[in-house]
Amino acid sequence: MPSITTEAQLAEFSLAPGFRTAATACGLKKSGALDLLMVWADEPCAAAGVFTTNRVQAAPVLVDRDALASGADRIRGVVANAGCANAVTGDRGMTDAKRMQAVAARAVHAKPEEMLVLSTGVIGVFLDMDKLERGIAALHSGDALRRAGDAARAICTTDTRAKVASVTVELSGGRVTIAGFAKGAGMIHPNMATMLSVITTDADIAPEALDRALRAAVSESFNRISVDGDMSTNDTVLILASGQVGGSAADEPAFTAALAAVCKSLARQIARDGEGATRLVELRVTGASTESQAHRVGDSIACSPLVKTAVHGNDPNWGRVLAAAGYSGEPIEPARVRLWFGDGDDVQLLDRGLPVEFDKARASALLQCDPAVIHLDLGLGDAHAIVWTCDFSAEYVHINADYTT
Amino acid sequence: MPSITTEAQLAEFSLAPGFRTAATACGLKKSGALDLLMVWADEPCAAAGVFTTNRVQAAPVLVDRDALASGADRIRGVVANAGCANAVTGDRGMTDAKRMQAVAARAVHAKPEEMLVLSTGVIGVFLDMDKLERGIAALHSGDALRRAGDAARAICTTDTRAKVASVTVELSGGRVTIAGFAKGAGMIHPNMATMLSVITTDADIAPEALDRALRAAVSESFNRISVDGDMSTNDTVLILASGQVGGSAADEPAFTAALAAVCKSLARQIARDGEGATRLVELRVTGASTESQAHRVGDSIACSPLVKTAVHGNDPNWGRVLAAAGYSGEPIEPARVRLWFGDGDDVQLLDRGLPVEFDKARASALLQCDPAVIHLDLGLGDAHAIVWTCDFSAEYVHINADYTT
Numbered sequence: 001m002p003s004i005t006t007e008a009q010l011a012e013f014s015l016a017p018g019f020r021t022a023a024t025a026c027g028l029k030k031s032g033a034l035d036l037l038m039v040w041a042d043e044p045c046a047a048a049g050v051f052t053t054n055r056v057q058a059a060p061v062l063v064d065r066d067a068l069a070s071g072a073d074r075i076r077g078v079v080a081n082a083g084c085a086n087a088v089t090g091d092r093g094m095t096d097a098k099r100m101q102a103v104a105a106r107a108v109h110a111k112p113e114e115m116l117v118l119s120t121g122v123i124g125v126f127l128d129m130d131k132l133e134r135g136i137a138a139l140h141s142g143d144a145l146r147r148a149g150d151a152a153r154a155i156c157t158t159d160t161r162a163k164v165a166s167v168t169v170e171l172s173g174g175r176v177t178i179a180g181f182a183k184g185a186g187m188i189h190p191n192m193a194t195m196l197s198v199i200t201t202d203a204d205i206a207p208e209a210l211d212r213a214l215r216a217a218v219s220e221s222f223n224r225i226s227v228d229g230d231m232s233t234n235d236t237v238l239i240l241a242s243g244q245v246g247g248s249a250a251d252e253p254a255f256t257a258a259l260a261a262v263c264k265s266l267a268r269q270i271a272r273d274g275e276g277a278t279r280l281v282e283l284r285v286t287g288a289s290t291e292s293q294a295h296r297v298g299d300s301i302a303c304s305p306l307v308k309t310a311v312h313g314n315d316p317n318w319g320r321v322l323a324a325a326g327y328s329g330e331p332i333e334p335a336r337v338r339l340w341f342g343d344g345d346d347v348q349l350l351d352r353g354l355p356v357e358f359d360k361a362r363a364s365a366l367l368q369c370d371p372a373v374i375h376l377d378l379g380l381g382d383a384h385a386i387v388w389t390c391d392f393s394a395e396y397v398h399i400n401a402d403y404t405t
Numbered sequence: 406m407p408s409i410t411t412e413a414q415l416a417e418f419s420l421a422p423g424f425r426t427a428a429t430a431c432g433l434k435k436s437g438a439l440d441l442l443m444v445w446a447d448e449p450c451a452a453a454g455v456f457t458t459n460r461v462q463a464a465p466v467l468v469d470r471d472a473l474a475s476g477a478d479r480i481r482g483v484v485a486n487a488g489c490a491n492a493v494t495g496d497r498g499m500t501d502a503k504r505m506q507a508v509a510a511r512a513v514h515a516k517p518e519e520m521l522v523l524s525t526g527v528i529g530v531f532l533d534m535d536k537l538e539r540g541i542a543a544l545h546s547g548d549a550l551r552r553a554g555d556a557a558r559a560i561c562t563t564d565t566r567a568k569v570a571s572v573t574v575e576l577s578g579g580r581v582t583i584a585g586f587a588k589g590a591g592m593i594h595p596n597m598a599t600m601l602s603v604i605t606t607d608a609d610i611a612p613e614a615l616d617r618a619l620r621a622a623v624s625e626s627f628n629r630i631s632v633d634g635d636m637s638t639n640d641t642v643l644i645l646a647s648g649q650v651g652g653s654a655a656d657e658p659a660f661t662a663a664l665a666a667v668c669k670s671l672a673r674q675i676a677r678d679g680e681g682a683t684r685l686v687e688l689r690v691t692g693a694s695t696e697s698q699a700h701r702v703g704d705s706i707a708c709s710p711l712v713k714t715a716v717h718g719n720d721p722n723w724g725r726v727l728a729a730a731g732y733s734g735e736p737i738e739p740a741r742v743r744l745w746f747g748d749g750d751d752v753q754l755l756d757r758g759l760p761v762e763f764d765k766a767r768a769s770a771l772l773q774c775d776p777a778v779i780h781l782d783l784g785l786g787d788a789h790a791i792v793w794t795c796d797f798s799a800e801y802v803h804i805n806a807d808y809t810t
Contacts, residue, residue, distance in 0.1 A: 088755070305805070
């Protein structure tokens with residue numbers, strides 16, 4: 001799947017059968033852009049969520065954990081705002097998140113605990129509940145925007161593009177759709193970085209199986225991206241299953257694979273749209289002793305500002321890749337390592353620890369590709385992992401040096 | 406001590422009694438700037454070293470480890486080049502580093518294993534041994550520059566300033582000098598980041614005591630700075646003691662404290678001179694359960710591009726500080742955390758987990774100070790640590806996007 005969503009794709013995008021959306025601008029974003037949305041079904045859904053591992057957890061994260069713990073088999077929808085993260089807001093933040101949940105639930109004739117809540121934006125600021133409540137009312141008026149693409153747009157903050165993905169897969173009970181959207185451009189790091197995603201499906205799947213499938217899909221998608229090494233207080237991926245297409249337990253592997261494809265597409269779009277990024281960077285780590293080793297080495301490279309600025313400058317300064325692998329904490333053996341640039345291992349830079357003479361112009365050209373592919377083989381075993389990041393430009397600094405003010 | 410070395414200080418700088426220096430430009434730097442230096446004594450010195458923990462270790466690091474393991478009581482000097490790191494250069498790199506050691510040793514009538522070697526610059530490139538050997542000869546000709554400040558300048562790469570520090574301390578045998586220089590501006594991270602330092606003293610101290618003192622001093626200085634989270638393959642801090650001023654075992658605490666002061670000054674200068682930096686950032690973490698917890702939390706904040714860009718933009722977006730503390734891996738309790746900006750805790754932003762109304766203009770002004778001081782109290786215990794970093798500007802990207810080419 002491509003690493004960006006075009007405007008044409010966004011216009012045509014729809015969620016899985018059984019789900020409706022509404023989006024509006026309620027004034028939480030100073031710009032007046034869309035900043036509030038709901039996704040909901042008319043019947044109770046199975047649902048699952050994966051949340052930030054940050055010790056500082058935003059109020060909506062705590063509210064959703066509770067809702068899923070007590071009733072993952074009867075979730076009706078999700079209400080989400082951008083412009084304010086409702087994080088580090090103490091008891092008042094919890095009261096506000098629960099109020100947001102209750103007001104949104106009432107609008108679709110659901111109970112409060114049947115509604116999930118997402119917030120993204122600045123930390124340490126209270127939600128403007130007047131704007132929010134008027135906004136939720138507007139979502140159910142004639143003025144609301146009804147296209148799923150508008151909901152995908154409303155969740156964005158510093159994103160330059162909305163991010164949607166959709167697949168269909170043939171299961172035992174018929175053809176099933178998995179479709180969702182995500183936001184995230186800064187504060188992105190493996191283990192659920194400042195990103196939110198809402199995924200829907202019409203599959204009939206029990207909450208426990210849905211939870212397993214989501215965790216497996218997230219582990220090889222959203223947990224494999226890094227923009228700046230920062231991990232947010234609000235990260236959440238939610239999936240709701242409307243249950244319109246029946247299935248059986250034997251469908252679980254196929255469902256999980258299809259869900260992973262959607263999550264990977266959204267994750268790559270987030271990395272590609274990293275703040276100030278001009279291209280996606282795909283780090284392929286092979287020859288590792290274990291998958292977790294490959295992941296840690298890839299992660300260390302993906303977090304290196306020196307690697308990311310070198311890619312930005314089309315500068316084949318491959319020593320930085322090796323140095324980052326070396327401080328990953330994994331016991332790599334420098335004398336076994338090989339390194340290539342390019343989707344087809346086009347230019348080799350290092351062979352078993354020794355520099356290889358290479359064509360600098362060609363290596364530089366390969367770093368300009370989107371995605372720029374860097375392949376490091378550790379020479380230790382057969383395990384591998386892919387990690388996605390982006391190049392690091394001066395624009396990242398410009399965006400982040402002046403975000404609240 | 407101040408966080409920069411002025412030109413006047415550099416002109417007056419000298420190493421400890423008993424040490425000579427020479428510096429020259431041998432052509433390893435394309436710019437033609439000084440790139441080769443020696444520091445040596447006429448008699449054998451006690452010596453100690455602390456080295457990078459990166460799994461990828463440059464040839465000079467391996468050579469120095471060997472030399473110190475076999476003869477830390479009879480080191481004569483250090484030869485150092487900038488412009489080429491001699492890292493990831495395999496057997497040929499080892500041969501070159503040993504040749505550099507031997508040629509430099511011969512020039513001062515020492516044995517090869519009595520000379521230490523440092524290299525810094527681009528990774529994965531072989532040393533130009535012709536230039537290097539001619540350069541070592543030039544160090545001992547009439548053309549060489551003899552001021553210690555020139556040696557401090559010759560070791561620099563992307564540094565905008567040379568970095569020197571000196572203290573004297575009264576010990577039982579008389580007044581002792583500890584004086585040294587350091588380089589480092591990028592690829593800086595705790596646990597010995599792309600930095601080199603050579604420190605000299607005229608104290609009479611056994612190698613084992615010198616090693617203990619150096620490790621203690623490094624742990625609260627060079628291991629407490631971060632510019633970009635990258636850790637180099639070449640990081641080394643060396644100390645040589647000429648033994649001209651006698652002492653006793655009882656002097657060790659005072660000597661260690663004085664050495665720590667020199668190391669802290671050099672470390673702060675490195676952080677202040679971070680690539681593209683406009684100010685030093687001092688992160689004070691108090692109220693921790695353990696010092697290592699305070700250090701890890703400070704380190705996590707110091708490595709956050711979002712925090713560092715916010716400081717650069719004078720943007721009191723304190724939520725980023727809290728988010729970075731939250732993903733440090735330490736079990737902080739958000740509801741106990743307090744946060745202030747300013748050297749005198751001038752503006753409080755967070756009180757036991759809750760946002761405090763604050764004067765944004767004043768908070769912004771405090772971030773413009775050099776150093777900008779951020780104080781986070783975890784409310785868990787009595788341990789504390791200070792970590793130094795710098796702000797993160799677009800200039801960092803410009804410097805690093807085009808370093809080899």
